[in-house]
Every structure is written in C-alpha cells, then in structure tokens.
Amino acid sequence: MSALLEVDQLAVQLPIGQRLRPVLHDVSFTLARGEVLAVVGESGSGKSMTARAIVRLLPPGAASSGRVTFDGTDVGSATRAQLRELRARRVGMIFQDPRAAINPIHRIGDFLTEALVRDRRMRKAEAHERAVAVLGEVGIDDPGRRLRQHPHELSGGMLQRVMIASVLLAEPDLILADEPTTALDVTTQAEVVAVLGDLRRERAMAMVFITHDLELAAAISDRVAVMYAGYLVETLPAAQALERPIHPYTEALLRSRPELSRRMAAIPQIPGRPLAAHEATGGCPFQPRCSYAIERCAAERPEPVRLGGESVMCHRAQERRAAGSAPVGEGTLVR
C-alpha cells in the first residue's frame, strides 16, 4: 500500500537577518493511513516548521525544496484551490499557540461552525449541534455557553481544546498536531488523546504528534522521530524510544527528564548550547555537545542509516546498536 504522506528531502530556508538561511535540512519520512508519528526534539529544531511545510503554511519569504506527497498528490505543485481543499478537508492542523491562531473577535461558535456551514453546506442548527457534541467529547463543560464566548474568555487549555475540536469536526485523514496537549492537565490530556485514538481506529486517521513529553510520545505513537538543529536525527519504533535509543542526542534528552518520584539535586542538562540549523558546519550537528563524538564526527556529516525499524543519523549507529543499544542508565528509567 502506498503511504498517505511522503516527505522526501524537505528543506526550508527562511529570511533571518538579511539572508535566507536553512531551518530544515533534508527531512524525509513516510506515514501510512492510521499511523501515528510522534515528533520530539529540541526547541527551535524545526518541528513546527516541518508541520507547516507539509501544508505549505510557511512564513513570508520562505523558500523550500524537496517533495511532499499527500495521498498521491504533489503538495508542492497544488493550486490555491487544491491547497484550500486540502487544508479544509484532508489535513487538519492543530497549531502550537491557539491564542495566536484563533481570531480573537469571533465567537467560539462561529469559529467552530463556519467551515461546516460554508464548505459542507450544513444547516446552522446542525453545525451548532455537532460543535456542542465535539466540545463535550474533549471535556468542556457547558459547551453551549462556551460557543457564545470569545477566545479571551476561555482558559489556555480550553482554547487548545477548541482548536482540537475544530479539527475533529473537519474529520480529516491526517492531523498535524503541534503540541496539542501542553496546556491541559494530565487527566484532560488522557481524554483528548483517547478521542484521537478512537478516530484513528475508526477512520484510519493518521497523525503527526509534536510533543516534548517523551513518555506521551512513546505511549501514543507507532514511531518516534527526533529532531535536532533542523535535522531528523533518528526515527525509531515507539516501543524502543524510551529504553533503547541509538542517537546520542535522544539518549541525552531522555536523561534530562525531571523525575516525578523525587527531587533531583540538579536535572542533567546537555552541555554546550543548541545550534541553529544554519550554524551547522560540515560535521554532525550534535558533535560539539556529544560525549561519544570521534574525529570523524567533526569532519563529515553522517547520512541517515537504516537499521531494521530505525533510521539514525550517526557515524557510530551500528556500533551503538550492536553494543546492546545506548546505556540510558537504568537509573533514569526506574521511577
């Protein structure tokens, strides 16, 4: 079966300072129907930009190359009308910052029902009913009242759920969810994730789920992709993500998690400072901060290598895998 989404050598440059500079380098992955890919990684590494590039919602002045194919159609050469149709019906985007993405002067009800009435020719009353039902599903009490309110009258987590509801109403084939549950308490997060899981089972909906919560990423996805400085440095099966990552960055990231069960004297940090994608030199982008780096790492950028279900951009990948994978320290996993 062909993939629902194919991203091939996607690269994006943005105007930074006076020049176009790369923020994404040759990102490639595929997603089947019903599949969930979790994307984790450094702040500023290009996670949101990857999601935006898929539906061609890049900032003004951006340049991109590579190929995005959705359900057999090349998104790069889509017409405006096709793009509009794609975004309205087939690919739903849950933006990272709902406060910036939802028009502040419209009521929540208008925001949620507008597309149904306009694009689906649904009657107003019916659209209203659907909106009430979906808000209820994402755990919002008294949805009728919420529909009459404006965005500033809702809490951060409520607005985030309104954004999720708007995507659920569109019933797309693919959801690009950019940190969709960061503003939710963990109980509400479970409710929302359960709703998304049901959609996946019932309608074979696929999802790209960007998050900083590594446990959440592993629990809800089939595969986890890890980004660093504009590169996709590792993709691995979810079951393996927390215990046997291969890339040293992933390993270091796992070590930096705060523990729930005890107060740590200091939380382990990754030494050095993050690199911007455009600062990457000839070598591996993580090399300056990597405790496993060898000479070759500074000189030559590793190509992603496929090892079974994984794809890893590291010169020492084979060796690290053979060694029984990364020593993420049992200590960090015992909770």
Add this chain to the structure above:
Amino acid sequence: MSAVVAESLCKTFRVRGEAGRVHHEFVAVDDVSFTVARGASLGIVGESGSGKTTIARMLSGLERASSGTIAVADRDRSTPVRSSGERRRRGRELQIVFQDPYTSLDPRQSVGACLEEVLRLHTQLDRAGRRSRILELLDSVGLDERHASSLPRALSGGQRQRAAIARALAAEPIVIVLDEAVSALDVSVQAQVLNLLGELRARTGVAYVFISHNLAVIRQVTDEALVLRRGRVVERGPTETVLDAPAHEYTQRLLASVPVPGWDPHAVCGRAPAERAR
C-alpha cells in the same frame, strides 16, 4: 516577611446568557488563600479552566479581584496605584511569565530591545552594563546574540517562552509568577531553565508562584503545592506530601493520569475505546 499573601481571593465573570442579553455570573476563583514566604516556591496545579491563570492575572494586577486581598512584599495591592513611581515599583516587585508567550512580548519589539527597556526602567545600569547584562540573561535561558535581534514571531514557541523568562529575570523581582512557563520547552532546555530557577532562588531569595500541569516539574521546583478544581483549593500541603500521599480524590486521579510506559488513555479516563458519538 512574605513575598505574597493572598486572602480569600474571588473572581466572578459576567457571561452572556442564552438569549444574548441575559447575563449571569460565573465564579472562576472561589475563596483562594495562600502565603508565599520570601525565597519560597509555591506550585499551583489543577484542572484546565480551574482558575490558575486568573489567579496569576490578579496577582499581577491585570485583573481586579471581585473580593479578597493581595499583598506583595507586605504592601497591599488591593487598591489602585496612585503614582507612576508606585506603578513602577509594583512592576518590578512582581514579574509574570504568561502561559501564551505571544501575550508576554510586544510583537514589534526585538527581544534585545525588550530586555533593554526593562533594564533601563528598573536598574541603574549604564549602556555598556545593560548590553552585557542582556547577553548574560539570554545565555542563562539558552539563547544568544542572534536571538536578541529577532522579533518574537521569528522565534519558535520555546524560544519565545525563554525570551519571556529572561525578561522576567531582568527586573530582579521579589516574586516571579510563572504560568506554564516551561511546558513549551524540550526537556533539556527545560532542565537548564529549572536548574537556573533553583540557583537564582538559592542565591537571590526570589520567590516563585509556579503554575504547571507537569507534576514532575512541580516536584523539582516547589516546596508547597495547591491543587485547584473549579476555582476552589481541594488540597494543599508540602509538595512531597501532595505528590506522595495525595488525600483528595482529584489529586489521586491527576497522579494516576501521568503518562508512563504502558499508559492507556482509555483506562485513565474510564472511557471504552471507540465509543465516539457520531
């Protein structure tokens, strides 16, 4: 001496009724009291929509309490400011990092200019002093010179949030209210910021009111915690006790919902798989 004393805070909002014109009152914060000593750190956790941000906004003076009182550094804030000097002092003493970093930062101002403005207003530093302090502040949150010249919209979500944290630190306040300030950060940058907050507190005696949905983070940076639900405090105590031996059913449910290996969202929220209403 106390950094913050909040007594019987209440906030009601008028909300539009069914017919458009009928209004009724909605109680967002219902009789919430707490004290944060100098150099202490209070965590606030709770349900989405339970009133956490509303409390933060009342502390910072952006929202008037419907009733109850607030004092910062033992000075009452319930009355409106009377002079520009007092406004400035209030601004310096309590800084806030908002949940939505877009609202913390002026979209037309570069990060560097924003920090410069705070330093000019609240410190005696000269030009060169401010310049080096800006770099120091950026460095402490994992940003650097190139971010100083960026407008907020040219930063990623987490970078924007870090710029907002740097701005709050710049004023050297007595208390910082952090509303979901680290939830947009990857765990490594988050570790850096949390470690920094810990060091600053030990060194300068700054106090925190730390709002977060992340219970592991609450464990790391707070001494005491409040659990809010529907505007009311349902549990309070030393952070350790609240997390290790939660007494209230809601707190227990929260702890049981934290994603761990093998986490099953349907089981957590008691929902049968795929019973979605169509």
